[in-house]
Amino acid sequence: MRNYGKIIFLSIGLLLFGSLFFGLSVSQAQQTPAPNSSVTKSVSATPSPTPPIEEDDEVVKIDTDLVNVLFSAQDKNRRLLTELKQTDVRLIEDGQPQQIVAFARQVDLPLSLAILIDTSISQERTLPEERAAAKQFLQSVIRPEKDEVSIVSFTGETTLEQGMTNSIARLNRAVDRVKFVAPSGYIGGGVIAGGTPPISGDNQAVVGSTAIWDAIWVTSEEVLKPSPDKTRRAIILLSDGINTFGSKKLDDAVQAALRNEAVIYSIGIGDNFYDGVDKSVLKKISERTGGRAFFPQDESELRQAFNQIQIEMRSQFLIAYEPTNQKRDGSYRKIEIQIANPELSKQKVNLTHRQGYFAKNDSGSSAKPKN
Incomplete structure (x- = not known):
């Protein structure tokens, strides 16, 4: 009878230990993501430290100097035009024609x-x-x-x-x-x-x-x-x-x-x-x-x-282009958007846009625009 009591006590102890071990294993398994699971970035008030991400062949870095220029177009009566095509205009930077890679009417930007x-x-x-x-x-x-x-x-x-x-x-x-x-x-x-x-x-x-x-x-x-x-x-x-x-x-x-x-x-x-x-x-x-x-x-x-x-x-349009001058010297580049459509030229369409921009700079200095 005494031995039977010891056996029951030992069995209960093993059950408790097994439950504790199983619960710990499940908890650890829940905290460890599957190897192929996706990771979503989130922003919080007190973010926890994030380990560095190891680069692999699937990571693609895009380093572009694309320049965006907004412009508006008016006819000779100062009425805004809202129907222009990319072929209606051309873009010049420092006297050199540039290839436009994107053209769109922008009406909904914040x-x-x-x-x-x-x-x-x-x-x-x-x-x-x-x-x-x-x-x-x-x-x-x-x-x-x-x-x-x-x-x-x-x-x-x-x-x-x-x-x-x-x-x-x-x-x-x-x-x-x-x-x-x-x-x-x-x-x-x-x-x-x-x-x-x-x-x-x-x-x-x-x-x-x-x-x-x-x-x-x-x-x-x-x-x-x-x-x-x-x-x-x-x-x-x-x-x-x-x-x-x-x-x-x-x-x-x-x-x-x-x-x-x-x-x-x-x-x-x-x-x-x-x-x-x-x-x-x-x-x-x-x-x-x-x-x-x-x-x-x-x-x-x-x-x-x-x-x-x-x-x-x-009622503005957006032009995006990658300048032929790829120097990252912080220099001022003069921009001119011209009418390329002869019919629009006859209508004396006027384009309004910023007259230049500053190139990206790897040295930390920038030039002043020329008048």
């Missing part, structure tokens, strides 16, 4: 926009209309599931009122925060009590200076640069175009925009809309980056300008 609003003395009377037009633009253009916008104000300094977001409510609140702040001694009408002090780095912000190129540079490099690659980047600039302060020049602003593939649309507004606007400067920075400049003379035309920008951004 948008990454930055609205830059000048709040210096020159905008005192028109700022309320600018805010109203900007809010209407946001309401009609932004698709919350695809697009993102930031609001930036500037005088002698640049202020990020709202970082990139798809929330129209947040953007509207940011636009409402953009206000003209009178400098010390300002009595209205562009007059500062006691006269205007000498222009210097120490008193520029006090006298209501305008650092347009600084604002464009920092917006391109710090606001638009982090945007996803497959997005259409653009800056909408509301200003009189008169730069009176800052460490950056117009070429620096253009270079930053081109480097980050940002198109600049300028809306020239002075103290009383059309008065005191530097049209040539605003046209220059817009055309060099592939945008356009608008010069509204009243609130109605201001809203029309915003609407035209919206239409253009949704």
